Amino acid sequence: EVQLVESGGGLVQPGGSLRLSCAASGFTFSSSAMSWVRQAPGEWLEWVSGMYSDGTIYYDDSMKGRFTISRDNAKNTVYLQMNSLKPDDTAISYCSNNPYWGQGTPVPVSS
Helix, strand or coil, X not given: CCEEEEECCCCECCCCXXXXXXXXXXXXXXXXXXXXXXXCCCCCEEEEEEECXXXXXXXXXXXXXXXXXXXXXXXXXXXXXXXXXXXXXXXXXXEEECCEECCCEEECECC
């Protein structure tokens, strides 16, 4: 059974940073592409970043330079480092191994 468990979310002030983690199990993580997506209140899902098994990385243009995706294949974990957070970044963040999703972790950005 595929499981994706996100953690690391929580209230952060504008300009602050968070590091999200996603622990994966039930599939061959090291050969799988992993993504982060998010959903702001009242909005559609928004793709944030993806990382292929060969290390190729993609970011949405609006997050490039502020967010960094990485992975640790030994720990079956993918990370998303988020810096310079803005109130517009408020969302529930999910990791994904298409077509599977985790339960999400909230990232409220507010003073």
